Amino acid sequence: MSDDTYSQLILIPGLLEPGFSFMPLTHMLRRYGVPVERWRDRLIFRSLADSVNQLADAIAGDADTIGSIGIVTHSFGDWVARAAIAKSQQHRVRAMVSLAPVMRAGFLPSLLYALTGNIVPEIEIIMNHEKASANLDCDDRIRRLVVWSRFDESLRSVPLDHIRNLNVQRLYGTHFSMAWQPNTIRLVNRFLFYDSPVNSTSAKPLS
Numbered sequence: 001m002s003d004d005t006y007s008q009l010i011l012i013p014g015l016l017e018p019g020f021s022f023m024p025l026t027h028m029l030r031r032y033g034v035p036v037e038r039w040r041d042r043l044i045f046r047s048l049a050d051s052v053n054q055l056a057d058a059i060a061g062d063a064d065t066i067g068s069i070g071i072v073t074h075s076f077g078d079w080v081a082r083a084a085i086a087k088s089q090q091h092r093v094r095a096m097v098s099l100a101p102v103m104r105a106g107f108l109p110s111l112l113y114a115l116t117g118n119i120v121p122e123i124e125i126i127m128n129h130e131k132a133s134a135n136l137d138c139d140d141r142i143r144r145l146v147v148w149s150r151f152d153e154s155l156r157s158v159p160l161d162h163i164r165n166l167n168v169q170r171l172y173g174t175h176f177s178m179a180w181q182p183n184t185i186r187l188v189n190r191f192l193f194y195d196s197p198v199n200s201t202s203a204k205p206l207s
Contacts, residue, residue, distance in 0.1 A: 006094070007067020010058070011191075012039040013077050013179070014075025014102075015122045017025040017139060031043045032193060034070075037122065041079070048080075048116050048121055055084035056091075064142075071096040074179045075155065076122050078102055082135035085142070092121045094142040096187050099178045101124055104156040106175075137200050140164040145191045147184065167191075 011022045024039050030121055041051050059069055069092045073081045073187075078101030102125070109126045118124045125131045144166040149158040154175040160168055162187045171201050173181050 003048045006034050006070045009034050009070045009072070010039055011036065012055070012071065012073040012081050016043050016177070017074060019072070021169045024180045025185050025188060028189055029074060029192075041080070041086030044120060044122065046121065047175045048125070051080050052083040052087060052187065055080055056087045059084060059091045059093050059162055060088055061092050062090065063094060066092060067091050068094040070094065072099065073101060075099070075175065076102045076126070079125060079132070079134070082138045085138040093139070093142050095192055096145075097183060097191055098144065098146045100149050100152055100155055100175050102131060102155060103136065103158045104154055105126040105132060108154040109146045136160065137163045145169065145187075146170055147178065147187060149175050149178050
C-alpha cells in the first residue's frame with residue numbers, strides 16, 4: 001500500500017450533481033476504515049467565496065498533528081478544491097483525485113451560458129477560460145491524479161505536463177458517469193491506497 005494514510009477523505013461534487021452519484025465510491029472508500037465525507041454545498045447558485053472559504057477552513061491545520069486528508073473531486077468541485085488549497089497558508093491535503101475537472105468549457109456549459117448568460121456563477125466561471133483554469137498548480141506537494149473522460153460532453157481537457165507531482169489518466173465514460181462508474185472507482189482506490197508517491201516532474205499515465 002501507499003505510504004499515505006488519511007484521517008479523513010472528502011468527496012467534492014460538481015454543479016447540479018445529486019448526492020447518490022458518489023455513493024459507490026463512498027462505499028468502497030469506507031472499507032479502509034477512514035471517515036468519508038461528501039462535501040455539503042449548494043448544487044447551483046453558490047456563493048463561490050463562501051464555498052472556497054469553508055473548504056479552506058476544513059482542510060486547514062498541521063497534517064502531522066491533526067492528520068492528513070485525501071480529496072476526490074468531480075467537475076466544478078475541483079475548481080472549489082483548487083481555490084481552497086491555493087488560499088490555505090497551511091493545509092492537510094496529501095492526495096487529490098480530480099475527475100473530469102473544470103479547466104475548459106465544452107458543449108453543455110456553452111449551451112447553458114447561451115440560455116442564462118452570467119446569471120449562474122458557476123457557468124460564468126466555466127465559460128471564462130482564465131477563471132476556469134485558475135490554480136491548476138495549486139500545490140505541487142500534493143500527490144495528484146487527473147482523470148479525463150474520453151467522451152466528455154461538458155468539459156475539455158487541457159495540457160498538464162508542466163505540473164509537478166501530477167499524473168493524468170483517460171477513461172471511457174461520460175462526464176456525468178465519471179464519479180460512479182466501476183473503472184473510475186478502481187482507479188481512485190489504486191491511487192489513494194496502493195500507488196507509491198509520484199516522483200516524476202511531469203504528468204504521465206499510470207501504468
